[in-house]
Amino acid sequence: MFGGFGLFQEQFRPFNNLYRCYSVAMSGTERSDIEKGGKIIMPPSALDTLTRLNIVYPMLFRLTNCRHNRFTHCGVLEFVADEGKVFLPYWMMKNLYLEEGSMVQVESASLPVATFSKFQPQAPDFLDIHNQKAVLENALRNFACLTTGDVIAINYNDKVYELCVLETKPGSAVSIIECDMNVEFAAPVGYKEPQRLGNNHITEDDENIGEVSESEDMSTDTQTSFLPFVCKGHRLDGKNKELSPNETTNGKTVARSQRRGIPDYDYKLGIVRFIRTTKPTVKTDQTNDKKSDFEAFKGDGKPLVTRRHN
The missing domain is CATH 2.40.40.50 (Ubiquitin fusion degradation protein UFD1, N-terminal domain)
Structure with a gap:
């Protein structure tokens, strides 16, 4: 017995x-x-x-x-x-x-079934992964349990990433087989947040850029103003373009004067006016101011067949 x-x-x-x-x-x-x-x-x-x-x-x-x-x-x-x-x-x-x-x-x-776990990547390159939680979830399928303080290794894209188990609930060691577990990540080891510069902060590069811009302004004062779309045209047949006299001055190409639109100072809401620029009238001599004697559709009629008069 x-x-x-x-x-x-x-x-x-x-x-x-x-x-x-x-x-x-x-x-x-x-x-x-x-x-x-x-x-x-x-x-x-x-x-x-x-x-x-x-x-x-x-x-x-x-x-x-x-x-x-x-x-x-x-x-x-x-x-x-x-x-x-x-x-x-x-x-x-x-x-x-x-x-x-x-x-x-x-x-x-x-071991109790896990409900929560927190991980800390051991290198900042873990942040290069697009969806960290999905990658970790797929890797933990090969694990049976987690212990607080362990540094586990997971493989992704032929690269090994190490993660330290900072915390597990409801105990320091938990089972992760067939469970619903919430996952959080701490900042990776060696990670530094990018520093944001204030508006009043001026770096050496900004000062150098300011000096260059001032020198450029001094040099541009002596030169001509910027003219957009000034270039030499090329023909499809390969021949050189013949420039008009207005476009050449001492062998240099000069852009035509640009004509800007005339603002409508009498604009009213709901009314659209189409203002067209007209060529300026040229004053002529007094002799040219007189009307010419020409009148339209004035002349002698001529029949195609001549008739004989008895």
């Missing part, structure tokens, strides 16, 4: 074991899916032990480096590692201060 009670207690004890940890590169196979997430590979004996224990699904584990008192949480991807070994993502080994072949304690854990 007591022996049966002891077996009943043994059935509910948690999983706790020590393994030698190695990075994914030491497994002998290229497993990029492990580096992109927060899950580890354990030996088949661990699966055999877990099936005989009362473990809460999904399986979550707490990894502890007892020498440096560092810990994190993770999920499990497969049970295909060699006996006595576990393979971890490289970013997880950095957080735990683990080297190749170091001992790590693996024990089962039960």
